[in-house]
Amino acid sequence: MRIDVLGAMRALRDDGSPADLGGPRHREVLGRLVAAEGRMVTTDTLVDDLWTEPPARAVGALRTFVAALRRALEPDRPPRTPPRVIVTEGPGYALRLPREDVDVHRFQDALSRARRDPEAVTDLGAALDTWRGTAYADVTGSAWAQRERTRLEELRLEGVELRARILLDAGGGHDLVAALGAHVAEHPWREPAWGLLARALHRAGRRADALATLRRARTMLVGQLGLDPGPGLRRLETDILQEAGPPEAAPTTWTGHGVRLGPRTTVDLARTLALAGGDALVHSRRDRLAAVQAAERTGDIALTARIIGAYDVPALWSRADDPEQSRAVVAAAERTLAALGSDGPADLVARLLATIATESRSADQSETELRRARQAAGRAEELARDLADPALLAFALNGVFLQSFTRPGLAAARERTGAEILDLATRHELPNFAVLGRLVRLQSASAFGDLDAAASHADAADQLAATTEASLVRVLTGWFRARATAARSTEPGGPAPATAAAHYRVADDALRTAGMPGLHRGLFPLALLGLRLLHDRPAPTDPHLDWGPYRPWARPLVLLAQDRTEEARTALVAVPAPPRDHMQEAMWCLTARAAVRLDERGIAARAAAVLHDAREEHAGAACGMLTLGPVARYLEEARACAGAGRATRTPPAAPSRSASRGNSPGRA
Known part of the structure; x- marks a missing residue:
């Protein structure tokens, strides 16, 4: 049978x-x-x-x-x-x-052998000849069949290209021109196919046609996808132009599952622009999304996966600057991941998962979305470690870091993640991720109030930024230095509070044009509020201050500063749990302070329960940009307030299961 x-x-x-x-x-x-x-x-x-x-x-x-x-x-x-x-x-x-005895199994086994041993190319050719059309052609409307068809079609295309490459490498292939021409016409988005066709034409003595093919590839890729050809096609064109040895000697970008996108693709250009900040950062995000959407329109799943995963721009801030765009990227990554299936190439799967983890950081995400993002971060890390790919692991760990805000008190876990990113980046020459590692460690040291260690990381990040042209780094380290000035304004002989406020103002001016509205909005008023709390002064009441996303938590203290006590109480009762980002400890501390001032013992008890694990950290300092002072101070006040009414108050709700797990970021 x-x-x-x-x-x-x-x-x-x-x-x-x-x-x-x-x-x-x-x-x-x-x-x-x-x-x-x-x-x-x-x-x-x-x-x-x-x-x-x-x-x-x-x-x-x-x-x-x-x-x-x-x-x-x-x-x-x-x-x-x-x-x-x-x-x-x-x-x-x-x-x-x-x-x-099953054609699809024979084909998969022949492809696996040919990947390992070029001598198996004859069996691969025979297996390719057994294809009679679309796999499972008469099973329509079934999700499992569609996934299998997509997966097997990608393997078939890989098999066609692998067979051609092996034959060309062996010195043959002049008779492949017609077959490869048809292959390129049917699948014009596949870079390796264009290179193989050009090599076959060159092998057949058709040098001019080979060069014309490479020019067509460039025109098509740039015009339709905004992608420059990868390094393999560029080197092949150079070799043919210079007649530098036989064409089969030209190195390709074949990886066993497709082709690596070259460093000059539009997505990679967007990566470079993203580090520059300002309008360039805004444009880079726009261009990145356009490239993703164009890739999806081609129907080439592997190409789409590589374009989505190529934008491995180190991300530090846990609030997305353009939530709608982030959601669109995450949705595209999830669609592509589903199309690849469970047996998709591990490197593509890992990059898609890491993309989901790094882009899933909007304040209004649902619990389900947050859980999926944390699971994606953990799985991306596992795959990257199995693949032993340093750059991929650094990208995956970036996702782990961004998903490590499940509850207050995880600065130590983020320090471990930042140290590993920095070690990987240093050993494997990944300068942009070296900057990320330094900034993560700056934040962790800031969270623990270790200003000397944080300053050392800030200096090192500035030095790296000078070589990588990452102008955003100095904006962030400028904020840290303002935060350090604010902390030292409480020390004997330290700078005056007005000096610290002036430093915050300078840092805010630099951030205003940095192209990061998700970070900028509301940060300066929050920094001023923190400075006032350090000196036991009431909240600022300037009506022109834009509190941005921090308004619900700051408002009770602002109203108290205006002697509007009952309005402050109403505002406090309405305060929601803060988003799980860099500022959650700060928002809980603001809630605790207002609860103490208003003698709202139940709210004080809830804040104290949440802040317990962050008792050794400084409020707001996890962002490395401002501080409200030690969490322990707010925690003690809240406990004292809650304890005063212990006999009559309702016990605070127990922390959720996800909030009570260990310090393993990205796996909760």
């Missing part, structure tokens, strides 16, 4: 005669078992895959389909003899056929 699914499904007996597989549902059951590659598929899974809304007797219908398939595949099996092809195993069924 032989089963073929690379085209319309069919089963052929030893004499070549076809078996009658029955109707569409029968074929789908058989196809689903083929896709499992010998593993058992539970009855529940088969029912869910066959019906969007399973009928009342779905299990009985499934058993009928299986019985009919068994009769078709083993017509000569004696009654009451156990089946050998579709077997019952545990709570489901499995297909038991040698891999060489």
